[in-house]
Amino acid sequence: MRMTIVYGIIALVWIILLTRVYYLSIKSNEYYEQIAEKNAIKTDYIAPVRGQILDKNGKPLAVNKLGFEISIKPHLRRNMSILDNEINFIISIFPDLNATRLKREYIKNDSPYSQDFVNVVNFLDYDRVLPHFARLNLRDNIDVKPVSIRHYPFGNLASHIIGYVGRANLKDIETNPLSKLTNYTGRSGIERYYNEILQGIEGQRVTKVTALNKIVEEVEYIEPSSIDITLTMDLELQKYLYEAFDRPAGAVIVMDAIDGSILAAASLPEYDLNQFVTGISQSDWNEMMNSPDHPFTNKLVNALYPPGSVVKMAMGMAFFESGKIGPTTKLLCDPYFELGDRKFRNWKNYGSEMMTIVEALRDSCDTYFYRGAYNVGIEVMAPVLKKYGFGVKTGVDLPNEYIGIVPDAQWKKARLNQPWYQGDTINTSIGQGSFLATPMQVARDTAIFAMGYDITPHFISSIGGVPQEWIGKDILTQKEKSALKYIREGMYAVANVPGGTGFRVLSPSKVTIAAKSGTAQVVGISQEDKERIKESDMEYYERSHAWMTGYAPYENPRYVVTVLVEHGASGGGAAGPILARIFDKLADMGYIDEKYIKKRK
Incomplete structure (x- = not known):
């Protein structure tokens, strides 16, 4: 009789513990998951298009050329055959690209701490990519995004005045965080002097997402804005x-x-x-x-x-x-x-x-x-x-x-x-x-x-x-x-x-x-020369x-x-x-x- 009571008490304790474990691991998880689904807010920042530089009569001196960039899913170094397969697919569409360089760029920029796709092609012309856009976009390991790149219609005209933009480096990003989003910054001339104006103002897309990062609702959208400047030049x-x-x-x-x-x-x-x-x-x-x-x-x-x-x-x-x-x-x-x-x-x-x-x-x-x-x-x-x-x-x-x-x-x-x-x-x-x-x-x-x-x-x-x-x-x-x-x-x-x-x-x-x-x-x-040399x-x-x-x-x-x-x-x-x-x-x-x-x- 005494042992039955002891076993009963032990069984009761285990039942209580198991019940608590069940509640914490399953019931409460469902509860907190529901809260996460209701309350998680995500903010995505949208890069602005760089402002144009115009002459006094409104003629463009620096504009933006539309195109696409190509990125590959991160962490594929664990399976090089998949990485090589994706690169070869890109090369099959754009044979002038260099497979070795693309692979080198991927390996250099693929970080174990980042889940972002790794950019391997900075820019390809819009008309060149558009016929192949659907094929590229259907591949889970490849991401194709629209981008713009700076273009100077007159090449070397007024080059020292207009200046040029270049890829932003770590020092640029430290002093100007927006350059991380735009990827470019002014390097010389007007492009550099008025860089903070020309780079524009970032936009925002605020969404409500689940714990699995699925968008439930768009809360707010602020469109990015660009600012053009006009020069006194004719x-x-x-x-x-x-x-x-x-x-x-x-x-x-x-x-x-x-x-x-x-x-x-x-x-x-x-x-x-x-x-x-x-x-x-x-x-x-x-x-x-x-x-x-x-x-x-x-x-x-x-x-x-x-x-x-x-x-x-x-x-x-x-x-x-x-x-x-x-x-x-x-x-x-x-x-x-x-x-x-x-x-x-x-x-x-x-x-x-x-x-x-x-x-x-x-x-x-x-x-x-x-x-x-x-x-x-x-x-x-x-x-x-x-x-x-x-x-x-x-x-x-x-x-x-x-x-x-x-x-x-x-x-x-x-x-x-x-x-x-x-x-x-x-x-x-x-x-x-x-x-x-x-x-x-x-x-x-x-x-x-x-x-x-x-x-x-x-x-x-x-x-x-x-x-x-x-x-x-x-x-x-x-x-x-x-x-x-x-x-x-x-x-x-x-x-x-x-x-x-x-x-x-x-x-x-x-x-x-x-x-x-x-x-x-x-x-x-x-002083020994009696006359100026011609x-x-x-x-x-x-x-x-x-x-x-x-x-x-x-x-x-x-x-x-x-x-x-x-x-x-x-x-x-x-x-x-x-x-x-x-x-x-x-x-x-x-x-x-x-x-x-x-x-x-």
Whole structure:
């Protein structure tokens, strides 16, 4: 009897335990499963389509090309025969794809911690995939999704301005999480500078799902949005630059000086933007990097050149600022200026003539500026040069703009740990020595003299249809405003008075131009050489860079054109004809009012 009670108690305990186990493992599981089915919410993020880049007339400069990407189910490395079978099926449809590369991509990106399909083909054209879409989509191990890829309709046109996009890497994703969704990010030019705008805003699809990830209900759908941007560039004028610029390498800028909007600009030579979207080949990359003309460098803002004589307008203002030299003060222009045992030569063998700033600009007389700089000193010169845009960023909307160098005693001490000499001041006065500037800085400087106020060069016109406003800034003192007319007269004389360094090539232009030429030495000339070496006798890459910058119409300044010809030897001879052609084109296109166009006899 006693044992029966014991066995009964034991049996009762087991029954209770088994009942509890049954409840926890089956009944409660069904209960919690029902809750999961009711409450699980899943959010899928939808990649936006990248915004278009348009010219001022709405013509597309960067668009999106529709196509498909192909991915393979993860973790097939456990059964290589299945993986090989799927890859061979893809190759049978698209025989130009490489099976070895596809397999390598799969193995490299197949993670044991991810359930996402592994992308093996980034992009195939829409029309090419569409006939085979159903066959591909019926295979459980293959996933085909629509994608878009960046496309540049004009290839190498304005490549340094538009820029390009590339595949996002881990660093990009860390700083910009949206790039993980879009897979691409801006790498250069406008594509990079305005990347956060162009990449758009992600969409969301919120759904209620079961524990097995089956969709029960769509809770919310937010459509992704893209934002187009419009540039100030004129596509027709941009195309003309390549016809006008008949030299191997250099830079050219066409700008509306009223507000700084850039109508056209080019850094030459250029390159095809489309080759960077899917990945440039190593051989093409090596060819570009090893070219002595540096096609990959944006010479508008990322290359530094001695400004040469195009700095002389700002230098004249520095002289006036000192109070020692006025607009009507005459200084000697002769073959050389002697300082100690060194002779600083004029650019050509003049006789001896006393000149004001107007004649000195007309003839680009070096010794006038040597003497002026010797009297004024670098302490006065450097701040004025910076005020007129040298040695400071212009603020243009391109990435990584260079600052350039306006040398002075503090700079030389900090950079070279050397003292400043009077000879450094003399070299600086004609834009040589350590003085370096970008073509964009020269264009901005020219615009200040054209308009009498400062502007910010820019390419953006509107964002998402909203116009962007750019207002000039008054930086000139009353003293400088009074002196401005003398600088303008000097620039007028360069292009329109016999003897001016640009007279021969600029005076026949359809409009009246005010300009300044410049020749920037690449190699120094020995003191032992009695005369300057002829540029034509030099090796090409040792010849001086050629500058010409100017504005028109002279009667009512509006447009600035700045031209730099690498190793062009002569500003008037190489850069001048290009500048004249561009101003003529502006007249032909109706940018310049007919009343300012010269009447032909």
